[in-house]
Amino acid sequence: MRPLLAEPLAGALLWSLVTIGFYWGAKRLHRRWPHWWLSPLMVTPLLIGGVVLALHAGYRDYIGGTRWLVLLLGPATVAFAIPIYEQRGLIRRHWPVLLIGMVVGSATSLLTSWGLATLVGLDGALRLSLLPRSISTPFAMEMSGDIGGLPDLTAVFVVITGIAGAAMGDLILARVPIASALARGALFGIGAHGAGTARAHQIGEVEGTVAGLVMVLVGLLNVLAAPLLVHLLR
Amino acid sequence: MSASVAHTARYLRRSPPMQIALQVMLVIGFWLLGEALVRLLGIPLPGGIVGLAILLALFATRRLKARRLRRGAQWLLADMLLFFVPAVLAVLDHRELLGLTGLKILFVILFSTVSVMIATALTMEACQRWRAAHAPAPR
Structure with missing residues (x-):
């Protein structure tokens, strides 16, 4: 698992898919049960954090593959x-x-x-x-x-x-x-x-x-x- | 052949997903313009804010209609949460936040937020009352 993830492109693809997938799922979950503690803001990072830890990766590996999402905050502004x-x-x-x-x-x-x-x-x-x-x-x-x-x-x-x-x-x-x-x-x-x-x-x-x-x-x-x-x- | 290509292109431009994609790209273009200006001229502001100001100026002078960008903007704003989810994972690099420091931070955030909310609402409520009391009498 480790050598594949170390490939920048594979890492970027995996972490981006994980992030977008969990976000999409969390949004649907929150629409179904609209409790504040099920807010996608809280659920998504928790789930992703679990995956990052389970794969023995670190924040650096993760953010390297998803920095482009954070960059989109510029256009959002x-x-x-x-x-x-x-x-x-x-x-x-x-x-x-x-x-x-x-x-x-x-x-x-x-x-x-x-x-x-x-x-x-x-x-x-x-x-x-x-x-x-x-x-x-x-x-x-x-x-x-x-x-x-x-x-x-x-x-x-x-x-x-x-x-x-x-x-x-x-x-x-x-x-x-x-x-x-x-x-x-x-x-x-x-x-x-x-x-x-x-x-x-x-x-x-x-x-x-x-x-x-x-x-x-x-x-x-x-x-x-x-x-x-x-x-x-x- | 070329007629059908033109037809397809027109159809695509009118389809909602394509429209949103084009509008989002236009918004990204204004962001890049803002970033470029900030770097070239050394403006001490974020590029996004400069892009925002350019758009507002174009709307105000009627060179561009806000309606032409609304769907793309809505798409970007509706899913803005997604864009900062990766940044939140920074907690992984800050294990010290899981202990006492985390509790202290939580204390600061909770009490500060309650103060902000009460101070803001009471001030504006007082302003509105003052305005109502000093408004010109209705005919």
């Missing part, structure tokens, strides 16, 4: 132009409130991540990798590299944030009465990016639209603010 443009009416009507929400949300995220990490004794690249975890992955990995974190680790933290945030958003809304659909949507979009947006779409149309929109805009805001943050961290 570009694709956000379409929903942003189509929601321009909503932006024009509510931009002051949206902007205030995004600035407050981002500042809270950066400050509490930094503060809590320091409190429990995490530092160095680990603490920096935690900073951009509240934004959508393509933006988060970009920002993590910019500020001196480890983009791969940030991707892991982003996933945990999304899964936990989508579940906790419901608990928060059950206890804190929020009348404005705009605020309910932003809670999910800024707090739990993609997974939160999916949940917000189930709550209501306005909530889902706002969540998707602020998710993109807050990602942009953070990447643009990264050079400033680097300056502050020095």
